[in-house]
Amino acid sequence: MESKQITEALRGAGLRVTAPRVTTIGVVAEQPHLQADAIAAEVRKRLGSVSTQAIYDILNALTSAGILRRAAVDGRTSRFELDSGDNHHHIVCTVCGRLEDIPCFEQATPCMHPPKGTGFDIKIAEVLFRGVCADCQTP
Amino acid sequence: MESKQITEALRGAGLRVTAPRVTTIGVVAEQPHLQADAIAAEVRKRLGSVSTQAIYDILNALTSAGILRRAAVDGRTSRFELDSGDNHHHIVCTVCGRLEDIPCFEQATPCMHPPKGTGFDIKIAEVLFRGVCADCQTP
DNA sequence: TCAGTTTTCTGGAATCATTCAAGATTACGG
DNA sequence: CCGTAATCTTGAATGATTCCAGAAAACTGA
Known part of the structure; x- marks a missing residue:
């Protein structure tokens, strides 16, 4: 920038x-x-x-x-x-804390289309995956 | 309970x-x-x-x-x-802070299937919607 | 360019949720 | 009913963040 x-x-x-x-x-x-x-x-x-x-x-x-x-x-x-407006999500390693971006694939993000009828006017959806990164998986 | x-x-x-x-x-x-x-x-x-x-x-x-x-x-x-294991998500009102549950629609817990190839072994996905609830929308 | 106004930054203290530490209690298997 | 390890109490500490009041700097219009 x-x-x-x-x-x-x-x-x-x-x-x-x-x-x-x-x-x-x-x-x-x-x-x-x-x-x-x-x-x-x-x-x-x-x-x-x-x-x-x-x-x-x-x-x-x-x-x-x-x-x-x-x-x-x-x-x-x-x-x-x-905030680039690209609506990407995050994935965190529960072992080392590493945080990486995950692009927002159209198909893989059904959660971006929340159910109607909640009465809420939804602005954004934050998706956070938690798991173990490649480096932390090896014993 | x-x-x-x-x-x-x-x-x-x-x-x-x-x-x-x-x-x-x-x-x-x-x-x-x-x-x-x-x-x-x-x-x-x-x-x-x-x-x-x-x-x-x-x-x-x-x-x-x-x-x-x-x-x-x-x-x-x-x-x-x-923790009922039902994998539901949450929606928060950015005005009053109200928090409500949203069932994990689409049945198959779509959010649990992140893109492959990240090297991460994904355990869980947390989805949080932010928006304005019905009560806070009226002027 | 310069003064006025308003925003922003400084320095120090305070807050709030949460955790650490050490000792007293208590649940539960034997 | 006893012994032991898990759990609770008390009191202080931590760490990220915010509040406060005043000083400094950035934009506005002349």
């Missing part, structure tokens, strides 16, 4: 363009699925000191602006990735 | 039958999707004082025994329900 695109994305969302924000988006674009503290570490490596609070503010702002997408995998931390 | 069934479930899992455990299972059976603190409150209402730690121990023990199922909805708390 180029700097120009990042700037446009922020402006388009009505957000001010600041170094911490641009850098955060860049980090998430390069390394998806990082947690907040890892993102903070990487942003600081590039910018110098940035407060933890700023990172959380930024992640929350970008997430509600639709620029980032939050993935809750372990129930206590959030992982972030670009 | 009757007391007798609860006792059998505990024994079958190799767990000792204690009042806090039996009561916890009863509470979760009657009121699915409660969080730990709400379960603690309800258990205390019925038994008198029970430590918070006991509740967490119990919830963890019952979950890993396959008696309860943990549902992570908001990324920071867990909700609990009986």
Whole structure:
């Protein structure tokens, strides 16, 4: 993701363009699925000191602006990735914690077509597979 | 869920039958999707004082025994329900937080069949729909 | 370009769910 | 009914995240 695109994305969302924000988006674009503290570490490596609070503010702002997408995998931390609108899903290794993307195949995602009549106006479906990755399967 | 069934479930899992455990299972059976603190409150209402730690121990023990199922909805708390093995999914209202069950339609648990070739040995699939419930849709 | 306004960032403390640790109790097989 | 291991209690700790108040910086319009 180029700097120009990042700037446009922020402006388009009505957000001010600041170094911490641009850098955060860049980090998430390069390394998806990082947690907040890892993102903070990487942003600081590039910018110098940035407060933890700023990172959380930024992640929350970008997430509600639709620029980032939050993935809750372990129930206590959030992982972030670009919200590219491709509606992909995730698969987590229950042994090592590795997280990978799974593209959203049309056919393989009947769960994206929830039953009618629930009264809910469904916005998104999050699908999370849990299993053991190749590396962790060998004894 | 009757007391007798609860006792059998505990024994079958190799767990000792204690009042806090039996009561916890009863509470979760009657009121699915409660969080730990709400379960603690309800258990205390019925038994008198029970430590918070006991509740967490119990919830963890019952979950890993396959008696309860943990549902992570908001990324920071867990909700609990009986693990009836029916592989149902959940739908959450993004406005009021209401959580409801959705049966795994399509019968054949389609979500359990992720794409091959990932190298992962898939164990389970969690599907979470997010949307706005009927009550929250009206202006 | 510059001042005003509003958003964003800093620094420090607080919160909340959950877990750790050590000792007291209790269930259950023998 | 006893002994032992599992379970519960009490109290403190952890870790991710948020609240707060003030300082700094980014956009707006002149």
